[in-house]
Amino acid sequence: MNDAAAKPPKRAELLVAAIEQRIEREQLQPGASLGTEPVLMAQYGVSRETLRNAIRQLERHGVARMRRGGGGGGGGLVIEAAASQTAVHAITAHLEFSDIGWSEIVEARALIDIEAAVEASRRSDEFSAARLRQLTAELDRGSTLPREIARRHLALPTAIAELAANPVISLFSSALSDWTLDILPSELGSPELRDREMHLVNDILRELVEAIVRGDEAASRKAAEAFSARSIKVSQFIESRRRRTRVDEWFKTSRPDSDDKLAQRLALALAQDVAARGWPDERFGAEAELMDRFGVSRSIWREAIRLLEMHGIARPRRGRGGGLMIGRPDAAYTIDSARRYLRRAHLRQSHYLDMRSVLEAGAIGLAITRATEEEMIELKRLGKRLAQSDDSQTVAAAVNWHCHLSTLCGNRALSLLLRILLSLTQDPNANVPPAIAELLRQRHFKLSQAVVARDEAKAHRIAHEHFEWLQEMLDLQLGSLS
Secondary structure, eight states, rough: GGGGGOOOOOOOHHEEEEEHHHHHHHTTTTTTTTTOOOHHHHHOOOHHHHHHHHHHHHHTTTTTEEEEEEEGGGGEEOOOHHHHHHHHHHHHHHHHHOOOOOOHHHHHHHHHHHHHHHHHHHOOOHHHHEEEEEEEHHSSSOOOSHHHHHHHHHHHHHHHHTTTOOOOHHHHHHHHHHOOOOOOOOOOOOHHHHHHHHHHHHHHHHHHHHHHHHOHHHHHHHHHHHHHHHHHHHHHHHHHOOOOOOOHHHTSSOOOOSSHHHHHHHHHHHHHHHTTTTTTSSSSHHHHHHHHHTTTOOOHHHHHHHHHHHTEEEEEETTTEEEEOOOOOOOHHHHHHHHHHHHHTTHHHHHHHHHHHHHHHHHHHHHHHHHHHHHHHHHHHHHHHHHHHOGEEEEEEEEHHHHHHHHHHHHHHHHHHHHHHHTSSOOOOOOOOHHHHHHHHHHHHHHHHHHHHTTTHHHHHHHHHHHHHHHHHTTOOOOOOO
């Protein structure tokens, strides 16, 4: 997390960056070959060892994969997915593997949807209005299966997020939508109750679209808030009525079409299985037994394990008593994937600060309500450490304080999204002037005091003023702040 303390990048890391920049610069699409191993070694002037280390990193992040065959026959280093889709998959998978509940997702989503609606109302034009109205017209059409209803409902917030023209909003909205479609149970109770809820949500979405088309910010916010409130009620219903089935039975009755999706579903089933057992420090079990239990091939099994290893849930242990051990979800891979995408997504400072200020305001309100006294004592301690930090450590100490604050909100989805944004704040070459570092310390100390005192109005006012000041400082190019 602390880029300022990071070591200089190795040759393989520099090569990864160069290849990713080439993909973005040339707008290369999934399936395109970047060249064979000899071609890439010659092109970038690196050894086979450096190239293979870089390829392992690219494969780990889902950017590209080495395939057999000549460069003209689909072989070589082949692009796997668009950078944005890799980041979406990483966020979605971490949320799924961490066994996060519906209420956490909907609570985080509400903050994003409201901000997206307000921004979209400022950008609406004839083309976007036609697109939104077309999606509105499709709300009452098609299948009444829960996933199909959800797919039609979520198409509108996704389109609104795209209209907002903020890569952060689009990324987070897409990831939370994918989570919903993956986790939604196949049955939700009586058709009468389902139909009533569907019509209520449809009416709210129509109001939201018309407000955005009119360019009415206040009405857009009000309609987005109503949609979020209804979504929270629906999520509570889903959590109370969701059928509790064995994960292997759930997996076998919800098999997707593609092998890639099948491996992801298997990884999710395995994660849910160990989560239900309390993440025990033990082996996953015999490969043959588990393959038979879930009815999958060795290739699907190993791809699922690869996904779990990326997220820390499967970890190899050497020596006596070793093997493939159960671990706990680790957000490092997810945060890194999202950060890499956002750094290449032509992100403006306003994109970052606008979304971070919204999410942090939500986290402050929730932390004041939910944090224990022990957690507040730790936040106070970090605030004091920040106030006493020297100039070279002030930014890192501020990031640490904000990261801890994000964990106090009692919402793991919101905490993850905030930590992704916080990972963007640091610059290893940042040189914050002493006067600015002192202002950072003073502002964070006041904010820390307000949060610890559980004074929500004061904390929100200080946070709002802080983000306005940050924008001014960044406009003056005074370094990487937090």
